[in-house]
Amino acid sequence: MEFRPRLQDKRWDVSKEVELLRKWEEEGLFEVKIDRNKPILVIDTPPPYPSGRPHIGGIAHYAQIDMVARYFRMRGYNVVFPFYADRNGLPVEVQVERTYGINMYEIPREKFLELCRKFLDEYEGEFVSIYRRWGGSFIYWRNGTDSEEYRRVTQETFIELWRRGLIYETSRPTLWCPRCRTALAEAEVEYKDEDSYLNYIKFRVKETGEDIIIATTRPELLPATVAVAFNPGDDRYRRLEGLHAIVPPLNQEVPILTHPSVKPDFGTGLEMISTFGDTRDLMVVNELRLPMKIIINPDGTLNEGAGKYRGLSVREARETIIRDLQEMGLIVKREPLRHTVPICWRCKTPIEIIITKEYFLKQLPFKDDLVKMVRNEMVIKPPEYAQTLIDWIKSLEFDWPISRRRYYGTEIPIWYCIDDEGNAKPIIPNPGKYYRPWRDEPPPEVKEQCPSGKLVGEDRVLDTWFDSSISWIYATGYTKPEIRVFEVAYPHSILRPQGYDIIRTWLYYSVVRAYLLYGKPPFKYVRISGMGLDEKGEAMHKSKGNIIDPMLPIEKYGADAARFWAAASAKLGSDYRYSEQLIRTGHDFAVKLWNIARFISSFPEVNDDYELTALDLMILAKMNDVARKAIEAYNEFDVYVPINLIYDFMWHVFADHYLEAVKSRAYNREGSFSEGQQRGAWFTLYKVLKTMLKLLAPIMPFVTDEIWRSLYGESIHRQLIEDPDPRFDNAEYLRLLEPFMEFNSAIWTYKNRAGLSLNEAIEGIVYAPEILKPLEAELRAMHKIRELRFGKPEGSNYETLDEKLGIYLVK
Structure with missing residues (x-):
């Protein structure tokens, strides 16, 4: 039989990533089509603030979230994974003022808002492009937090909380920024x-x-x-x-x-x-x-x-x-x-601290209830960050000032009816529309409540966190009938991934808003990640000159390599340092995978008439062990454990040891093995390759998809990651793995010391421990051993190759 690889290219080419991106778009691979018979996972993605070109630490955080989304899709979930921008609040206002050398209070409001939108559009497009090139499988919603669609929902929640008596206006000492000329919450x-x-x-x-x-x-x-x-x-x-x-x-x-x-x-x-x-x-x-x-x-x-x-x-x-x-x-x-x-x-x-008149949302009366809700109804990973949130809740001293004297934000939906004595009575419109009281005509229901007919619209806006803290509602497709899963997903099927740096803001405010609106947490699960640092372990800032552009490693090593670093660089919840060496390792791993797959593609894939040897059963047992641990970690939203498990198994176990041992049986050129045993080698090779490719696909989506498409003609991202096959759970065969690898290392070390190539035969008698007897045929063929015995030789005329394991050579 002639063996020719079906993978034609001899080496993985990172330029294929761009072509795969095009295919994914054409195929609508990540469009959301809700199947009511499948479980749902809504990912409340952190909407980034497009205030400048992102650095690699931030993009790596979003890449980790994408890995979680890809995994749950391949586990059969309806995954709602939207991406949109957080476009309200101070950051863009400050940027525009600095860029144009203006003060927002000194130019017409409409003109200032136009400059803000233009600034945000430019940076948002850049962020989307970079994230997509990194393999982001999100659905892009162009309507960010400054859209009428989003702001309408924000105002609806304001109206609801107002009607419940949870919002009040009063003059009191307020934390104040003289530069931004606005009140601040404690978290700001x-x-x-x-x-x-x-x-x-x-x-x-x-x-x-x-x-x-x-x-x-x-x-x-x-x-x-x-x-x-x-x-x-x-x-x-x-x-x-x-x-x-x-x-x-x-x-x-x-x-x-x-x-x-x-x-x-x-x-x-x-x-x-x-x-x-x-x-x-x-x-x-x-x-x-x-x-x-x-x-x-x-x-x-x-x-x-x-x-x-x-x-x-x-x-x-x-x-x-x-x-x-x-x-x-x-x-x-x-x-x-x-x-x-x-x-x-x-x-x-x-x-x-100055005295101003602001609108406040009540939060202090509910601190104890919020703590109980965090403890009993939310799952925070890693769990130690739950205490960080609880400590913050307990430390609060003021109600939340939610009004801001700025321009670029969601307007407070209030008109004031001015009576003949000059008193102002606030009137709230009905929910369902987006209101701009500072410029819009009051709606009929507001006019009806003002006998004097003198109505003045509120010109303040809401705190940007008042907007952002309902992202979990928006992410469920709340405003999109074709996607809307709010009623079935809230709160038990929503995941919040975010950094620890915004626990006291985005996470806390989401918790308090959900409690006040629904009496429930905003989501069941919270995934907390660390910060992206430079190679010295310092935070990246423009002022330090240590910003690392996210496209540099992509152009040099490819997105899979960068994603490998993003997953492998730190445990969940810990800071992750930039490492070009680790990115290079990711590139080398992609090349290694391609080479492994190309070798395996030389053989036919079989699913019957095969006989598994102890060597096959050993590697299949290890495959199951790795798969089970990787799935358990993925289920906990952890990508660090899976990438390190898969990398170590595929490179240092499967490639370095099993492939070397199985080659002689897979080719069987000398007819030393039966046809069933040869087919057993083919079955095992493909079984391991397919299992590991699917487990790796969420983290390294490009090379895994190209291999799968080349072998099977469809995308790996439409496949299911299944639970390990219990037929291959075998502790007895798994026990063979460590002594098997130690034996190989001892023989290779001996040959190197003796000046022998790996293909040269060993003259004399090699003694191995009894535990390796089931692997006798493959060990002899693998290492070209003339005679292999088990136990310890008699007498003293022998060379010790491994004292601990008990490997000896008698010449």
Whole structure:
């Protein structure tokens, strides 16, 4: 019989990836066609924010999600895997302002919105193109979070929560970004270390005339100081309680009080309480019912409450007040200090606390219920991140401020009816439409509720997380009749994949919104991944110059190789470092797979009249072991375990050992084996190849599909990954594998040491352990052993090849 490989190309060519992408598109391979008889998995894909060209760490995260989607399709699921962009909120506004050198408040609103859309369209198209080239099998929804379709649903949820009395408007101290001129939620505050000074300043006690020293990093808030406090256990200052301090440089009189939050070992143990330096000040002011004196305007300048410092920025006021205090002889000393300051998560401007009128969503009354829901009704992988979410919920101190004084976002759907006295009554329209109150005519049901006929539309927008936190609704095809599976999928068939960096934002806000809307979690499963880092283990940032373009390794090694790295570089939940070496390993593995498949394609595929030898049963048992562990890991949304299992098995077990051992029987040129045993080799070769190709296809979809199409004429991605065949579960034969490989290594080492090629015969008698006796025929043929015996030779005239295993040579 003549054996010619059906795989014609001698080597895997990565240029085939582009052709396969075209075929997948033409075949509609990943279009969603719901079969109600199949289970459903909705993947609530993180909608990326298209604010610039993505780096490789971000694309690798999306590649991992694609691997999960591909696996569950091949397990027979209806997989709804949409991709769309998160296009609302501050990031694009900040980018547009910087790019064009403008301030959004200084140009017409419509013009600014147009610039934002144009900016987003450019970067979104680039992201989609890159992700598709990486093998993304998503369905692309061009209607992102700024579409009328999405914003309508956001407004519907607002209206529902309003009608339930869960949204209210009030004036209260709010975390505020002077740069973005908007309120921030707790989750939108980041922290950075900053070099500053701890300034020791003289205050005067009114009643005694003595000086007291107070240390502060924020002298610009001296005009807003409303009290001086010390710890009630600090005996140094007990005499001062109930007296009054004169605060420089404006000389306002404030009470001296005690409060347990004051740290006796910070500065002098005396602290000024201002409105507001931080959330601790806010707590003390509220608890002690102190007056509020807000001196910082929304734009970050000081107001009339700051006296002669009015109009200065915070930084200018700080420098000016220090200079004035020095001239007055009131600065005792200044100590350099590196401390942590809160900043806006988008523009990185230090935040302030000012009093504004905002809309709030109630969340504090439900903290205990949310914790119970996370613990009892959600499955978070890895499980330790459930505690991260729980800790965040417990730490919340405020209701969620959901109104923003920005432009590019979902408008708050409210009109105000102005009566003859100038009072404004909010009126909510009916759900079902997208409303822009700042420019649209009020709907009839709103007009009917306003006797005066004077209606003014709300011009604020909703927090971007108010939009993003309903992505799990949108992902179910909620607005798309041909796909809609919300009623059957929510919440038990929805997966949320995301990074740990947005647990306190995207994950938390989704949880609270689902609870308030439905009394259930937003999804059953959460897959938490780490961050993509550079080769030194540092986060990628433009400012560092360490951004790695996601297309560089694709052009050099192919998408399969890059996806191999994305899967193999770190365990689920851990950070993953960029590694060109690991990408190169992925490329080499694709080449190895092609070579393995090409060798196997030389033989006919058979499914009957075969006889399996111990060697076959051994490798089939190992195949089952690998398949079972890979499937178990995939079912847990883990791709790290499968890729490492498959790589090690296919390269270091199947190729290095089984293929070398089975060649003589597969060809059977000398007729040493029966026809049934030869057919057993053919059956086993194809059985292992097909099983492993299907298990590998979710991670390396290109090379596996090209091999499958070449051999079977259809796409591997339409095949099913089945549970391991229990016929091949055999612990007895599996026990042969390790000693079999150790025996091979010992013989190869001996031949290398003796200057023999692997095809040269070994003269003399080789002794092997009894456990390998079932493999006798194949071991002799594989290693060209003239005589093979089992046990240990008598006497002492022998060479030890492996003392531990018991392999000896008698010449």
